[in-house]
Amino acid sequence: MADLEPNWRVRFLAGQPPAIVRVRNLQTSIEGPSDAWNRKGRPQPLSVSASVMLKEAFDSSSSADRVETDTVHYGLLSKAILASLEKLSQQRLNAEGSDNTARKSQFSSLRDIVNTIWEDLTGQDCNGRAPKATDDEPEVKPSFLKPSTIRCLELTVHLPKASLLGGGVSLTRIALFGRDGESRPQPRGLSLKIHDLRIPTLIGVNDNEREAKQVVVATIEIDKFDIDKDIFTMIEGETVKVMSQSSFETLEALASTLAKNLASYLHSNHTGFTNRKGWPIKIALEKPIAVVLADAACVQLSVNSSEVLGDIQ
Incomplete structure (x- = not known):
């Protein structure tokens, strides 16, 4: 098929x-x-x-x-x-x-x-x-x-x-x-989505943002999801670990690091399910209080797990 x-x-x-x-x-x-x-x-x-x-x-x-x-x-x-x-x-x-x-x-x-x-x-x-x-x-x-x-x-x-x-x-x-x-x-598809994780994160370029953590809202989506098991709690755990340890200034750097960690987890623990071209991963990160008069500022990154791992292998 x-x-x-x-x-x-x-x-x-x-x-x-x-x-x-x-x-x-x-x-x-x-x-x-x-x-x-x-x-x-x-x-x-x-x-x-x-x-x-x-x-x-x-x-x-x-x-x-x-x-x-x-x-x-x-x-x-x-x-x-x-x-x-x-x-x-x-x-x-x-x-x-x-x-x-x-x-x-x-x-x-x-x-x-x-x-x-x-x-x-x-x-x-x-x-x-x-x-x-x-x-x-x-x-x-x-x-x-x-x-x-x-x-x-x-x-x-x-x-x-x-x-x-x-x-x-x-x-x-x-x-x-x-x-x-x-x-x-x-054509057929299957996608896993973890909605709106609210994680206190040290992130930002301003002096005040370096003094304390603020909530960042993360939504993770994994396409071509050919894994039979329920692994969403592990995906959430990996996301929380990376974001809780963050000291990045930009959401872009945080999103890239998170993508690499999630790709590494998938390929290390679920190689029996891996399709030939890897898993497309989409990460959206929002800072609700970054812009006072906006609901949130958001950065979104879409990558392929196999391509990401090529950068760190």
């Missing part, structure tokens, strides 16, 4: 669709993914956003003023997402009678949750392949969405409490859907 693409590139290839149906921040709770302390199986809130980009405008639905097959019923879309999450919960409950090792293996990662919802909605796995009938399930259930009518699907699962210092963690899967009968793999 084709390698993952950065999510921004898949969005670019999708272009401007003629119609979109969205459900934003559908809220529930989950037991499975790591929490802010990297504990598995603890209850925590979860929200899901889905954006269904259609190949054609919903002319029939708009003309008849009712939901026809040329659109997506957002109420039923919400129910389908919740049904997928309920299925995961039921699988966990069925494993409670097993030994401790078996129970731990049933705890879903954040990626497992995204993949399960994706497969239930589209009838395709994360590689774009349709499931095959088995002895246990001789009939393949029809998917909620019809891939033949979809140009692109973007699905985001957000854990708002899975960070000690920030606004949570999210994983976004996006893919294009080809024409009927088209066999070649369609």
Whole structure:
């Protein structure tokens, strides 16, 4: 199958669709993914956003003023997402009678949750392949969405409490859907995002900024995220360590050092998952009090982990 693409590139290839149906921040709770302390199986809130980009405008639905097959019923879309999450919960409950090792293996990662919802909605796995009938399930259930009518699907699962210092963690899967009968793999992407880490940091060129730490807000995004495990607490830990030890004058120097440390962590600990071209990493650093009459001053850096490591190897 084709390698993952950065999510921004898949969005670019999708272009401007003629119609979109969205459900934003559908809220529930989950037991499975790591929490802010990297504990598995603890209850925590979860929200899901889905954006269904259609190949054609919903002319029939708009003309008849009712939901026809040329659109997506957002109420039923919400129910389908919740049904997928309920299925995961039921699988966990069925494993409670097993030994401790078996129970731990049933705890879903954040990626497992995204993949399960994706497969239930589209009838395709994360590689774009349709499931095959088995002895246990001789009939393949029809998917909620019809891939033949979809140009692109973007699905985001957000854990708002899975960070000690920030606004949570999210994983976004996006893919294009080809024409009927088209066999070649369609572009697809998967991106991990750690939202709005608020970290006291010694940073700045002014004399007063050298006297005390100020809050810097960091948002980290890792594209082409081909890692099965929940590693977001480790990514947050690496970010906090670098920024807490900072004595830089500029956000640019801090962002560059942070990029090198994150790239080194990824390649040192997850080489079995590394794609040939490395991971695209995007770092945004904001100083909320740097400019008095502005909400924040921000510097953003986008790098590739393999290219960054070339500078320090």
